[in-house]
Amino acid sequence: MSRVCQITGKSVMVGNNVSHSKRRTKRRFYPNLFDKKFYLPEEDRWIELRISAAGVRLINKLGVKGALTKAQEKGFIKKY
Numbered sequence: 514m515s516r517v518c519q520i521t522g523k524s525v526m527v528g529n530n531v532s533h534s535k536r537r538t539k540r541r542f543y544p545n546l547f548d549k550k551f552y553l554p555e556e557d558r559w560i561e562l563r564i565s566a567a568g569v570r571l572i573n574k575l576g577v578k579g580a581l582t583k584a585q586e587k588g589f590i591k592k593y
Contacts, residue, residue: 516543516544516546517544517566517589518544518546518563518564518565518567518568518589519562519563519564519580519584519589519590520562520564520568520571520580520584521564521565521567521568521571521589522573522584522587522589523544523565523567523568524544525541525543526542527539527540527541527542528532528540528541529541531577539540544565545565545566545568545571546563546564546565547562547563547564547565547566547569548561548562548563549561549562549563549569550562551572551577552577552586553577553578555578568580585590
């Protein structure tokens with residue numbers, strides 16, 4: 514499974530490790546992802562999402578249904 518949030522679309526970023534002598538080597542910054550289950554009362558079922566901490570806060574703000582429709586409009590998920 515890829516390291517992409519299904520709600521916000523956050524994915525891996527690339528940057529540099531910088532040593533004391535300023536030598537630069539490539540590194541990766543991973544998003545803070547969780548596998549979490551949410552209940553959809555409209556459809557009377559549970560769905561499992563791979564979401565970031567920012568995605569959890571967005572779901573708390575908009576609700577599960579609102580966050581899923583917004584993510585679907587932006588193309589982060591196809592059909593929930």
